[in-house]
Each structure stands twice: as C-alpha cells, then as structure tokens.
Amino acid sequence: MSELIESPYPNGCRGAVSLTFDDGLDCHLDIAVPALNDRGLPSTFYVVAREMTAGADDWKDRAAKWKEVVRQGHEIGNHSVSHI
C-alpha cells in the first residue's frame, strides 16, 4: 500500500514544469511571449545584456520590452553580460 504524501504544489497538483528560454532572442519577444500569454503560462527568460545591444540606445529600447514582459507575469534572469 502506497503512503499518501501531501503535495507541495497548489490545487493538489502532483508536479510542476518550469519553462525557461535562453538568450533573450527577438523571437522570444515576438512569438514565445504572446503564445505563452495566450495559454496562461508564465515563464522565465534568461537575457544576455550585451548580445542584445547594437548600441546604448538599443539596449534601452530592449530593456523596456523586457520590463513589459515582466509586467505580464513572466520572470527575467541574468544570462551574463556577454554570453562568452
């Protein structure tokens, strides 16, 4: 007979999946985020600051887009400055 163990997950779920995306690509902003939002799946995006940067102003533009992703319920992680 198996022993019943209380689930650490909400609503009686027996497990969890963590969705993560690497490198902060344009397709994450343009395709993944809208698709995840449509399905109610908050995820984590690991962003590389320097690779996203064509110039200082570009970084500021990109940062605003990632801040919007956070506002939508996703999480941003650091994937180093240079990805080297």
Ligand SMILES: [Zn+2]
């Ligand atoms: Zn990477």
